[in-house]
Amino acid sequence: MSRPSRGYRVFQSANAVVHTLVVAVTLYPFVNIVARSFSGERQIRAGKVSLWPEGFNLTTYKIVFKDSMFWRNYGNTVLYTVVSTAVAMVLTTCYAYVLSKRHLRGRTVLVGIAVFTMFFTGGLIPNYVLITSLGLKNSIWAIALPNAISVFNLLVMKAFFENMPSDLEEAAQIDGLSTYGILLKVVLPLSKAVVATMALFYSVSFWNSWFSALLYLDDAERMPVTVYLRNLILGSTGGTNAGAATDQLSQVGANIQAVAILLTALPVLCVYPFVQRYFVKGVMLGAVKG
Amino acid sequence: MTSPTVTGEAPGATAAPAEPPPPKRRGTPKARRTWRQALRRDWQLYSLAVLPIAFFLVFRYLPMIGNVIAFRRFVPGGSVFGEEWVGLRYVHMFWNDPTFWQVFRNTLWLGGLTLVFCFPAPIVLALLLNEVRRSAVKRFVQSVSYLPHFLSIVIVAGITMQMLATDGPVNHVLGWFGHDPIRFIQEPEWFRTVYVGSEIWQTAGWGTILYLAALTTIDEDLYEAARIDGANRWQQTWHVTLPGIRPTMITLLILNIGTFMAVGFEKVLLLYNPLTYQTSDVISTYVYRTGVESSSFSYAAAIGLFEAVIGLVLITSSNFLSRRTVGTSLW
Numbered sequence: 001m002s003r004p005s006r007g008y009r010v011f012q013s014a015n016a017v018v019h020t021l022v023v024a025v026t027l028y029p030f031v032n033i034v035a036r037s038f039s040g041e042r043q044i045r046a047g048k049v050s051l052w053p054e055g056f057n058l059t060t061y062k063i064v065f066k067d068s069m070f071w072r073n074y075g076n077t078v079l080y081t082v083v084s085t086a087v088a089m090v091l092t093t094c095y096a097y098v099l100s101k102r103h104l105r106g107r108t109v110l111v112g113i114a115v116f117t118m119f120f121t122g123g124l125i126p127n128y129v130l131i132t133s134l135g136l137k138n139s140i141w142a143i144a145l146p147n148a149i150s151v152f153n154l155l156v157m158k159a160f161f162e163n164m165p166s167d168l169e170e171a172a173q174i175d176g177l178s179t180y181g182i183l184l185k186v187v188l189p190l191s192k193a194v195v196a197t198m199a200l201f202y203s204v205s206f207w208n209s210w211f212s213a214l215l216y217l218d219d220a221e222r223m224p225v226t227v228y229l230r231n232l233i234l235g236s237t238g239g240t241n242a243g244a245a246t247d248q249l250s251q252v253g254a255n256i257q258a259v260a261i262l263l264t265a266l267p268v269l270c271v272y273p274f275v276q277r278y279f280v281k282g283v284m285l286g287a288v289k290g
Numbered sequence: 291m292t293s294p295t296v297t298g299e300a301p302g303a304t305a306a307p308a309e310p311p312p313p314k315r316r317g318t319p320k321a322r323r324t325w326r327q328a329l330r331r332d333w334q335l336y337s338l339a340v341l342p343i344a345f346f347l348v349f350r351y352l353p354m355i356g357n358v359i360a361f362r363r364f365v366p367g368g369s370v371f372g373e374e375w376v377g378l379r380y381v382h383m384f385w386n387d388p389t390f391w392q393v394f395r396n397t398l399w400l401g402g403l404t405l406v407f408c409f410p411a412p413i414v415l416a417l418l419l420n421e422v423r424r425s426a427v428k429r430f431v432q433s434v435s436y437l438p439h440f441l442s443i444v445i446v447a448g449i450t451m452q453m454l455a456t457d458g459p460v461n462h463v464l465g466w467f468g469h470d471p472i473r474f475i476q477e478p479e480w481f482r483t484v485y486v487g488s489e490i491w492q493t494a495g496w497g498t499i500l501y502l503a504a505l506t507t508i509d510e511d512l513y514e515a516a517r518i519d520g521a522n523r524w525q526q527t528w529h530v531t532l533p534g535i536r537p538t539m540i541t542l543l544i545l546n547i548g549t550f551m552a553v554g555f556e557k558v559l560l561l562y563n564p565l566t567y568q569t570s571d572v573i574s575t576y577v578y579r580t581g582v583e584s585s586s587f588s589y590a591a592a593i594g595l596f597e598a599v600i601g602l603v604l605i606t607s608s609n610f611l612s613r614r615t616v617g618t619s620l621w
Binding site for chain 1: 328332335338341342343345346348349350351353354356357359370415418421422427430433434435436437438440441442443444445447448449451452453458462465491499500503522548556559574577581582587590591594595597598602605
């Protein structure tokens with residue numbers, strides 16, 4: 001490596017500044033929201049809260065924790081995420097496994113059926129009309145079924161299965177295992193990494209989803225917590241079912257959004273450091289292998 | 291790249307014959323294997339595909355066909371495909387609807403701004419990250435910048451509103467410079483900036499993944515050769531690095547152009563309000579309001595179909611252009 005020139009050293013310092021800025025701009029909102037969630041109402045209004053809570057109090061946390069609707073919706077999110085992810089994993093794994101068999105007659109068509117939907121979709125209204133007339137409205141299936149296969153995840157899994165040595169499967173076949181047996185007892189145990197990654201992809205997207213719930217669920221009690229948060233942000237619910245006193249109410253107005261944002265994001269923020277690299281790997285696999 | 295080698299124009303969904311085999315399937319003994327043999331041998335595999343295919347037929351292809359309600363009168367509770375043909379009635383309706391042209395313009399604006407600002411952001415960030423020599427620093431910056439991608443759009447919208455509130459940090463900083471607080475969320479002239487800004491915040495870091503992967507595949511010898519030829523850092527970037535990631539750039543550009551019309555529907559829906567409709571209302575939100583909220587299903591379906599067709603035309607033509615000019619294409 002040649003000695004860095006002066007210009008390059010200047011560039012490196014500038015680059016360091018840029019990266020510091022990127023990190024600061026990304027993280028600041030989170031820190032600020034944490035600080036707000038613990039702050040007093042007057043201090044927030046006066047714009048005094050930046051990186052550290054001012055006028056520390058937990059009133060809003062107490063109110064949100066006492067709000068039965070919040071917990072019910074939180075529970076709904078957990079339920080929807082688990083069920084939808086399970087359905088999605090079964091369908092995606094089955095189809096990816098079928099598509100990975102190069103000798104299969106009609107494979108091109110089967111792949112085409114899936115890939116075409118990446119470029120053209122039915123659109124909001126026909127989907128809405130369909131779900132309504134299938135009678136799925138107000139049930140968990142309106143959320144789980146229409147999103148059961150993400151073509152991107154499907155292609156990542158297919159690429160993984162294709163790269164698996166075929167000897168093992170052939171040996172298992174000779175030993176008398178059926179296709180189902182091979183998939184369950186040979187292929188899946190060897191694919192724990194990709195299965196776990198795909199389950200993560202799906203569960204994060206179901207955890208974060210809100211629009212299908214808004215479209216297809218009518219009852220506030222059935223909503224996931226993301227819709228609770230959305231209503232809070234739009235100001236259509238005060239989150240005041242807990243029967244708060246007036247001074248508590250103004251406290252709530254100032255930082256209840258911060259508290260709800262934090263509590264909704266919390267699970268993702270907690271697992272994020274551990275799962276982030278799997279996501280990156282998954283995306284690269286999908287990109288490189290396609 | 292993200293798309294496999296198959297062509298996108300697979301016909302409908304029926305079990306049409308695969309493309310490669312010769313036209314006559316039956317009675318050609320030399321064809322690899324007849325359908326009957328394939329079914330006998332692989333019926334278990336095919337059976338695994340039944341549910342997924344049912345999924346695609348019902349939840350993906352049926353809605354595509356369901357678009358015919360754009361040309362048929364739909365009665366709630368009636369057939370999914372509408373009751374009677376009305377021809378282009380709904381198309382004429384939106385064509386003569388001033389609100390439609392307003393949301394059409396807004397869509398072009400937001401789509402264009404997203405393309406101009408959100409598409410290059412990850413490229414710049416990836417190039418800058420690539421110059422960082424300390425890998426711990428590099429990993430840290432990456433991990434942090436991916437973070438917003440993992441959060442729900444609802445949370446991102448919430449954070450955006452908190453940051454831009456009249457008592458929020460941004461206005462606080464403006465206050466230092468003696469500026470009056472700006473009501474970012476209520477003023478139509480701020481909507482585009484707010485939208486694009488939050489979009490960059492949310493997606494730029496995540497977008498670097500593919501570019502950084504592409505950067506690692508560039509041959510070190512090329513840099514060596516460029517240095518021997520006397521290229522400085524900047525020239526190396528310009529003549530070696532950028533051409534090296536060009537296929538990735540073009541693929542992502544085509545994909546971006548394909549989603550041009552469908553600008554972040556969910557985010558607009560969360561960030562806009564009647565005060566900012568003038569700049570924030572886009573085709574998809576208008577479809578949502580007229581269709582789902584006001585129950586004009588056929589009318590909304592017609593607008594939605596128009597949007598989808600433009601999207602399809604955009605992606606196929608940009609794909610065609612790029613295959614002709616630079617030799618990279620999705621299919």
